[in-house]
Amino acid sequence: MSEHLPIPDAEFTLTQIVFPSQVNHYGTLHGGYALQWMDQAAWICATRYARKVMVTIASDRVEFKKPVYEGAIVMLKAHITRIGRTSVTVAVEMHAELPLSGERFLATQGQFVMVALDADGRPTAVQPE
Secondary structure, three states: OOOOOOOOOOEEEEEEEOOHHHEOOOOEEOHHHHHHHHHHHHHHHHHHHHOOEEEEEEEEEEEEOOOOEOOOEEEEEEEEEEEOOOEEEEEEEEEEEOOOOOOEEEEEEEEEEEEEEOOOOOEOOOOOO
């Protein structure tokens, strides 16, 4: 992951729990839920920073490092790593915690590129020019 930039309103943490309906036949979190939660955390982080309508245009190098089992608590930590003219790149790490033991580990990580849109749905400057 990229180096953490100290940018006001450029961090966000989202917490979820893994329910039975979100796991596969192995009892581990479906990748689609992990990606959805990561994208949500990236969107909130980007929107809070830019205070504009933001959409995802790309996800990059999402790595599923360890399985997350039913009943785990999941913390998604998002922070902006790059600011472009019309886009921001948000790194998201998904950490899991086993509630009975307290063990925590990095389960998944990836990057999401979010673009600011104007009222007509066209890319616009992230910050006033």
